[in-house]
Amino acid sequence: MRIAYVYDAVFPWETGGVQKRVWEIGRRLAVHHDIHWYGLKYWDGPAVVTRDGVTLHGVMSPTDLYVDGRRSITEALAFTARLVRPLADESFDVIDCQEFPFFPVFPSKLQSVLRRSTLVLTWHEVWDDYWMEYLGWKGTVGRVIERLTATLPDRHVAVSGRTVRDLRRLGVADASLVPNGIDVAEVETVPPADKPVDLLYVGRLIEEKNAGVLVRAVAQLRQTESDVNCIIVGDGPERARIESLVARLGLAENVTIVGEIDRYTDVLSLMKTATVFVAPSRREGFGISVLEALACGTPVVTVDHPQNAAQELVDDGVTGAVCDRTIDGLVAGIRRARSNASATACRDTAHEYEWDRIAESTETLYASVVGARTHPESITTYCP
Structure with missing residues (x-):
């Protein structure tokens, strides 16, 4: 053809x-x-x-x-x-x-x-x-x-x-x-990053992606986990507002905004070392970064929203968590994903794609x- x-x-x-x-x-x-x-x-x-x-x-x-x-x-x-x-x-x-x-x-x-x-x-x-x-x-x-x-x-x-x-x-x-x-074979060749990451976000910094909700969730987690750390990868019109929120909540030691990362393999390295990949967007046509995280064996937390197709990729309690669109909901989802999700189940899901x-x-x-x-x-x- x-x-x-x-x-x-x-x-x-x-x-x-x-x-x-x-x-x-x-x-x-x-x-x-x-x-x-x-x-x-x-x-x-x-x-x-x-x-x-x-x-x-x-x-x-x-x-x-x-x-x-x-x-x-x-x-x-x-x-x-x-x-x-x-x-x-x-x-x-x-x-x-x-x-x-x-x-x-x-x-x-x-x-x-x-x-x-x-x-x-x-x-x-x-x-x-x-x-x-x-x-x-x-x-x-x-x-x-x-x-x-x-x-x-x-x-x-x-x-x-x-x-x-x-x-x-x-x-x-x-x-x-x-x-x-997803190219699972390519993902498997990438080594994890050197430094561990508790929570990882990858995506454009626009209002619909809800990165600000993740920052507020980190503030709540810090009340019981003082050393919790989060890396935000991405850029966009919301970046200045999110940076201001991090400063206002006193999270400079907990949240790092690194902007865009050019090399795909560097993003995968971060995904491999992350404990949880957080995708709080209320609008996703598919959620390719969610699939990439699953291929890395990293559980995913995303939100329950009728316009979020990424939740179709996540089996709640098995490959991550699908949670309420609130700060409390996101915190609960992160804790659930840490406790219950299986890296093997995450990779098995990715193989289907x-x-x-x-x-x-x-x-x-x-x-x-x-x-x-x-x-x-x-x-x-x-x-x-």
Whole structure:
């Protein structure tokens, strides 16, 4: 099959969960298929290059993906405009477009109509009513575009059970669940960090991630555990506020904010030495860092929230804890994870999400939808 992925941020120059998914699946499928990725041109030299069997198409020079902590509409529109011609000039069996920031889905749809490709739309989150909370009345525009986008593809893919359920509210009844994955073999080669860590947080420092709740939980734990220590890895618009909270609570000896860590293996080293990985976010489309921690054998504490898909990865009392969204709840969850969770169970859970298995499921899905377009009588229900 000839397969095109559409997403502006390209791995390894950008290392978020979406770009990691496209890269890990794409390079595995490239062994037997012709794989292309249309994104921003982060590299020097020609616009089209090949890396590990994947042909990268640099549509335009990279620009800021985020402005004031939010995805840049200007960047998304510019990328979409530059995408139309190079994408329309090629023929593919499948175009897999990542759903956000929405606008690139429209030229992907145009290409699928002109060239009779199958358009697959991979959903990492559904915002729907959350648009109004996020942007106020302006969120109406985002909500309308999201719903319009949901009408365009031939097949929908969701990375979590939560997103499958959310898509049903948009009228999408047949989304296929193909989760994100992990390279367990790579994780196993990484040694733990030298210094032990009681609590570890890895993620962007934005309001939804609730790192401030973790800081307050550390303050409560310190009342009985004076030497408890916590490392916060990440950066973002909430960093100054969190640093101020640490100072105000007198936690300079207990909480260290290290910012972003460039080397993936260094993050894994910290995860391996941590007693508990804490992910208090109330919004997660999947929770790739949670899966990474489990692969390291580290139990995870996350919160019970209808918009937090990461809780689907955690078996309460076995691989960590799913707790209330309060400071007391988080403290109780940390203590429960320390006492009851099993490192072996954590690793066993991660093995279920090996990238090789995810790529195989994706390949099966693509073959199914291409066959359905060519031979409608061959349509079957896809089960990952």
